[in-house]
Amino acid sequence: MAEATENPWLTIVGLGEDGPAGLSAASREAIARAEWVTGAARHLALLGDLTVAATPWPVPFADGIAPLLARRGRRVVMLVSGDPFWLGAGTVVTRHLAADEWIAHPTPSTFALAAARLGWAVEETACLGLHAAPFERLRAHLAPGMRAIVLVRDGAAVAALARYLVACGFGESALWVLEALGGPRERVRRTQAEEYDFADVLHPVAVTIEAAGRGPVLPATSGRPDDWFAHDGQITKRPVRALTLSALAPRPGETLWDIGAGSGSIAIEWLLAHPANHAAAFEADPARATRARDNANALGVDRLRVVVGRAPDILAGERPPDAVFIGGGLSDSMVEWLCKAVPRGTRIVANAVTLESEAVLARWHLKKGGELMRIEVADAAPIGTRRGWRSHYPIVQWSVTL
Structure with missing residues (x-):
């Protein structure tokens, strides 16, 4: 774990959909003092006009590591979504750095915001990041009454997730589609997996699932059938x-x-x-x-x-x-x-x-x-x-x- 130091060259700033309004004083100061700011194009747009050099983080994500490290020693701010260390970019970046080279200022994660909207206990809910991972990682959590919060890439992925639930025999599951949580574009809609027909889902998006159906449930103990x-x-x-x-x-x-x-x-x-x-x-x-x-x-x-x-x-x-x-x-x-x-x-x-x-x-x-x-x-x-x-x-x- 990094300790706060007087001169960490990299500051990782968690940014919510409310943009600058949700930033802490420390995050604002880091951005104001920065010589270079990087992050997804969406994050840079949320900050509006910047007075410092800013470069969108490339895709695939790994391609941005070398340019970031090349600026070692300068005052750099990296913008990420919410909590950098909960299925976030922080872990990927800091493994290349010494403990005194960075500091992070998180904001509420999408998981926290989704749970707050629905009144769900986070510690009793499966939290999965499926931006670039198969939906099958959800399989062990599919049992009647079980809940999950899932991060997905876009609206097409939400539709594909609904089809996966139907194929597993859990088409009766309740889905909440949560878009742009915490910002002015926030929207929360409820449906069932087997009835899913939203065609206008906007990024960033999360899906919460309350599983229901008659599909087979994977036993939790060894010696599965x-x-x-x-x-x-x-x-x-x-x-x-x-x-x-x-x-x-x-x-x-x-x-x-x-x-x-x-x-x-x-x-x-x-x-x-x-x-x-x-x-x-x-x-x-x-x-x-x-x-x-x-x-x-x-x-x-x-x-x-x-x-x-x-x-x-x-x-x-x-x-x-x-x-x-x-x-x-x-x-x-x-x-x-x-x-x-x-x-x-x-x-x-x-x-x-x-x-x-x-x-x-x-x-x-x-x-x-x-x-x-x-x-x-x-x-x-x-x-x-x-x-x-x-x-x-x-x-x-x-x-x-x-």
């Missing part, structure tokens, strides 16, 4: 997946290697466990790798990194894991490589279904310890006019912390 994942039979089935995730024990901010990922179900559930988690899925079959990526995108965890190739050859140079799951390609050489290559404290979980793979796990359990568990699952199935137990292949699971 298998039909949430497209697969060709190569999938860790629901009961075993729940036990596997329990053994992997995902913690916030951790990284998983999913080796022999198949449908990607283990890595996807790892990512669903916490928004700060990371995962890489390694799969030798290109078709399965594509399917795993599609599954991740559909469930809103498009941050899954899918790598096509055979482990351990493709593992070198990867971000060190906190946990490793071996779902395919299990061998003595694979486990030996992992024991030498991954950091101490890494958790390894491996599942085996064949006698040969069971023998591998038994040997490594003898060498490294940990827990060796046999999992047997049976389902009730018809036998003529009655029912009996239909057993699945037993699974042997080895879990160890190196």
Whole structure:
């Protein structure tokens, strides 16, 4: 976190739709003293006639970083929307700067303004920035009665969001379309996703959603039903997946290697466990790798990194894991490589279904310890006019912390 200093060369000013009227005294002074001002063309227009040099921030956003840094040491003001550090540009810029080089003056975010208009508790509402992100990131939040505030690019995106909700079975959801919050152009309109027909939505725009409908709801616990994942039979089935995730024990901010990922179900559930988690899925079959990526995108965890190739050859140079799951390609050489290559404290979980793979796990359990568990699952199935137990292949699971 930056501390206020006497001479930070960059001041990041949060600007609302009310323009200069909503600026603090410190923000006004920074703009008055600036040698150069930059920001979106819309932000510069809100300030009116400036007496200093001003340049619109380019698109794509990354192209503006170098010109900004080239002015290091001069008095520079960067204009952003609302709160620079809530899905804002502040985080992107300050990662290039030392703590004493910048200071920020935020104004209320769109999330705060939207919640204030509707009387919603922000801490109980999902707040998502979907300007350049897929709508699927909303999928885990779609359950009757759940609320979300979503930032989108423009009116066309609002219409597309309504269609997405209908496709998910939540067409009955109430939508509030909120334009230019906090300024003279502010407008708030209510409709339903399945009835959406606004053709005159202006930027900037946010949408608030109160979910309603009969669409399927993604469970919040690990061991989601298998039909949430497209697969060709190569999938860790629901009961075993729940036990596997329990053994992997995902913690916030951790990284998983999913080796022999198949449908990607283990890595996807790892990512669903916490928004700060990371995962890489390694799969030798290109078709399965594509399917795993599609599954991740559909469930809103498009941050899954899918790598096509055979482990351990493709593992070198990867971000060190906190946990490793071996779902395919299990061998003595694979486990030996992992024991030498991954950091101490890494958790390894491996599942085996064949006698040969069971023998591998038994040997490594003898060498490294940990827990060796046999999992047997049976389902009730018809036998003529009655029912009996239909057993699945037993699974042997080895879990160890190196």
